[in-house]
Amino acid sequence: MRRHMSRVWLAAALMGGMVTASPALAQQAPLPDSSAHDRVEEIIVTASPIGARRFDILQGTSSLSGEALDRVQSTTLGEALDKLPGLAQTGFGAGASRPIIRGQGGDRIRILSGGIGSIDASTTSPDHAPALDLATAKRVEVVRGPATLLYGNNAVGGVINVLDGRIPIAQPKDGVDGFARIGIGTNANERSLASGVDARLNGPFILHLDGFYRQTDDYKAPGFLESKILREEEDHEHEEEEEAKGRVDNSDLTQKGATGGLSYLADWGFFGVSASRFDSNYGISAGHSHEEQHEHEHEEGEEHGEEGPVRIDLGQTRLDLMGEVNQPYGIFETTKVRFGWADYKHTELEGGAPGTQFLNKGWEGRVEMVQRTIGNLSGAVGVQASSRDFQAIGEEAFVPPSDTDQMGVFTLQRLDLSPFALEGGVRLERQTVQASSADFDRDFTTLSLSAGASRQLGDGWMTGISLSRTERAPNAEELLSDGAHLATSTYERGDGTLGKETGLGVEATLKKTGGPVSGTVNLFLTDYDKYIYERLTGAEEDGLPVAQFSATDARFWGFEVEAETTLLRNDQVTVTLDGGVDYVRATDRDNNTPLPRIPALSARAGLGFELASVAARFEGVWTDKQKRTAALELPTDSSMVFNASMDWHPFPDQDITMLLELRNLTNEEVRLATSFLKDVLPQPGRDVRVSLRAGF
Template sequence: MLKPRSGARRLSISWLALTGSAAAALIPAAALAQPAATAQDPVVHGRAGVEEIVVTASPIGRSRYDVLQGTSVLSGEALDRALSASIGETLDRLPGVSQTGFGQGASRPVIRGLGGDRIRVLVGGIGSIDASTTSPDHAPAVDLATARRVEVVRGPATLLYGNNAVGGVVNVLDGRIPVEQPEGGADGLVRLGYGSNADERLAAGALDVGLSPNIVAHVDAYWRKTDDFEAPGFVRSAALRALEEEEHEHEEGEEHEHEEEPRGRVENSNLEQKGATGGLSVLGDWGFFGASVSRNETNYGIPAGHEHAEEEDDHEEGEEHEHEHEHAPVRIDLEQTRFDVMGEINRSFLAFETVRLRFGYADYEHAELEGDEVGTRFLNEGWEGRMELVQTPVAAFGGTQSGVVGLQMSDRDFEAIGEEAFVPPSTTFQAGAFLLQRLDIGALALEAGARFERQTVEAAAIGFDRDFTGISLSAGAGYTLPGGWLVGLSLSRTERAPNAEELLSNGPHLATGTFELGDPTLGEETALGAEATLKYASGPSFGALNLFVTNYDDFIYGRFTGAEAEELPVSQYIAADARFWGFEIEAGTEQAMGPGALVLEASAEYVRATDRANNDPIPRIPPLSARASVGYELPDLAGRLELVWADDQNRAGPLELATEGYTVLNASVDWHPVADRDLTLLFEVRNITDEEVRLATSYLRHELPQPGRDYRIALRAGF
């Protein structure tokens, strides 16, 4: 029999991963949690029924089937299959999650249509501390090559992680700070991979070593390199080419030189990534305390250029000429050095049983290279810290009361230097205090919480200094029904302060092909949300349905005005009332069939977002989509066929083109060549039919398709 994969192990430090809203974890952990595999359980391909997966949507650990919000986890072989060059592409297979699609080098997650500064990307519970929320062409300083687990909470996680988590949280757990002694004195993993489409090469490894009974060391490193990727057909969409042709036809009396349309290879889409981490922890019966230092470097191309015209005086001829300049291909050279500290003390004092501490500091810089010249440099130095005090459970109201109080602070010193510095230098300081209280009475669970937050944005160079105060509230109730069913409802009121980019932008932003204008008078946006959930987990089957609706007052987003500045369309940040609503549904089962098991899974998702003030669609919202897979698993071999479908997105934002849907077929085979060893060979074909895929969530959807057919092979070894 095979050992359960790492994805099946219960995490002993659940507080490190994503902490969601107060209503995210309302049901007793034992109510729906499935037992972990034992030596007597019939294990098929590294799994035993529905795995017990603890999702830290609350400081009190929960099974993902106990959590009222939509949650997803990638670990073990599921993570190996999804692993891609960017975090956005890796998570794109999860319900309710899409990506910004800015090429192989830069793609952030989009959750329920929300992205940018509304989604927090965390590393072990602390922000990525980079410039990725400033622009979709800026990659998060996070790589999943050495990740053990990735967790996603869909919906507001504001209460515990601040106003920047109003749309959700993604947390990467890579074990850079050890929290327990490795079995046998050492454990680790190795990943090797190759993808044919972009000639992608990957090598990564991680190792934990017990230096003494109380000291554990950690090291990891990764390297990835790709060439330009191949796309089916023309690089630019048929809709964009038809629009330009129509514009040329209306320009009577002018001659237009038609250049050959690029197709196939997407130029300047290659990348190289590398990084390493070292960590050390001291362990004891009192808890643990550790620290780590990491270094990440990435160099990648932005696979879309923009032309603009400039007028210059020809002093010799006395004539004025209009010259058209095409910028050299832009590359981003990114580097980050990061320091992390983490600790937990399990000693009761006053009304508390556990103290948890987390701190991270990072020095980040990236240069936007135009040919051999540095066009713009982005500098971001910041830190973030949090402390949680977990209360000792006590008897109350005929049940059990528990809770947590906490503090969180962060500071960001951001500067852009160069001709395309569309945002002035700024500092942002945030401080928040939160409280959660939970009451379990039999099958009923009630929870409520609040967060008070203060944010200051200052740009001394232009004399700008504003303070914002936000109060977020959340409450929920859940009830465990017989037979493995959970039903619940959560309500939230969140406030989000505008960030420096929304307040202060004023200049050309060639990566997105826009001239961005902020509004220094913007106030806080307020969201009232409700989410209903129905979940089922029993034996080998599971299912979940989440329905959500959120009404925003003064929702902040960039809206095209129809005007142009420096030959670029103007995108003005505005505040308008908006409504987001939608659903996610997923189900699966594993049924014994012959010597193995038949595995069926399916999911669907939809979000509709409308600017109620103007009665227009919010731009870059994903369309209705669905996914279905069928697989057959033996103890040493498994095959899987997956179909992904997305509808047309005809609800494009004002002055934007609609996006066509697509149907993609994927297939994979997992082979475990050695019994009783965590060794997997993965053979995969993505986009078997070489379908043209354009993401409605991407600024570049009509200039940049997704990669075409890709044959992949990967090796993962755990020890």
């Protein structure tokens, strides 16, 4: 314990020394854009309806766009974002990996498409992929920490907003604006295509079209698929079995999507609609968990595993509407409207035959009204509503059909008293969960509050503190689950009596923007009353360990430190150095034990070079051992991963970029402490990737 904490504070001290020894601090992503040293102040639309500057936001935020977004293109959203500060991934194979923010995932993280929920089944299980992709996205914004005021009671851990540009909001330059990208990757023989265009039609109409296609074979992992500690435990049971290594069977995938949108732009604002389709077919490489369950179910003498490999075939059809009216009305100057509807279905295929089906039809809408600035006071009020009709059909369905409805009203206010600023907000929400087949009907009313204060210290420095009180209602899976869940090799059991969980949180921040060095420090602490999580009880049901949704008092605390400096800058070359450390510690306070699947301490450093037509970057990412594990959870070894990339712009007057990436240069074995499959499925090994992007 003392040795582990010494590593935590040593890493923090090193980064803190790098930050405080310099005259500047500001918030940066670990993968800066090639023009980072000329970066203008960013507006983070996800964090505030009044368009807050990133420098003024008290919570931790990150964003990716341009070449930085091109460099993280991956088969899953979790893998694409896990280098950002405070983020990790569930790591459920090449086809399904959701992001984790500050140790929290599932239904505590809202994944949005243009400000509206993804409307899929990805929160139901870690083997369910979100129904969106970054291939055609224009920008991704992340808010770390409670975002319940704007996005609902199930955003207590944070928000990831994929700004896809499906509905144009501005005139394209020269009447047409678009891109095309082609890419390959060697590890899994990846092939990908993506393209998008905005075109001005006759009059005020703007047309948007985009599409992408990605296909991979089975990926390759370093060494044995089972971890060393698991192999040592099983040696006496499987002495004669050949241990799998290298290629991960049934990890191939195919993904594709297309969108069409149309907007009407006028002096008063805009209004637009879009229709999209997303499809994904991927294998579930869950070690031998499926085989063990089938073996248990088959009668004696039958050959187990005859169902064959398990795959997921998912599809979503989605309609979106967005508008903005910039005409004053009373005390309001801008009205924003956003609505999305989706029909989602995925089928679990066993040996090619349809098995369990998950269906989710839902909609979500929100209206925000931004106030006129009156003196030093600015703010917004809004209303949000959503409905979810969820069904799981089949012999292995572990949760009954249910309907979930939510309705919330909120307001955020900011008072500027230079050099001080005060801000606060409140959200009142009603949630109803019904399951007629289980004779279940419960209502929850949640109230979330926040307050913060900041001070500009001069020379670009800012410091601040924010307080929050959040309430979250349990979802249908936590209340109603009762059945074998083969993907996680557990028997999941809900608790219909679960109540609201309440979190009291504090976050302190220190930032600096401008100057040769920039960075940020965020410290956070949240105490939860009746925190809901899956607890392994030690009992078995249908041959599987029982995972019980239980409520306990819990505490999450941690920090994120980032810094970037310009080592050299002249007419020929710019050299930058950046780094970061993040850590989270989560404890079941009732039993004084660790919560399960919490990411380990990690640190990263990168060195970048920019010439007239070439930009190169080399980085290292170190992840500590995770020995602080929950009951029946194995520890995870440390890892050190090196990556390199080079962007080449062959024609100075053309928007054409060739990107060469080398991921995991040393073929390091990486296992994620956050993954259910960490001991049977390592992360991919060395991968050489090449892409060509042309903008027009």
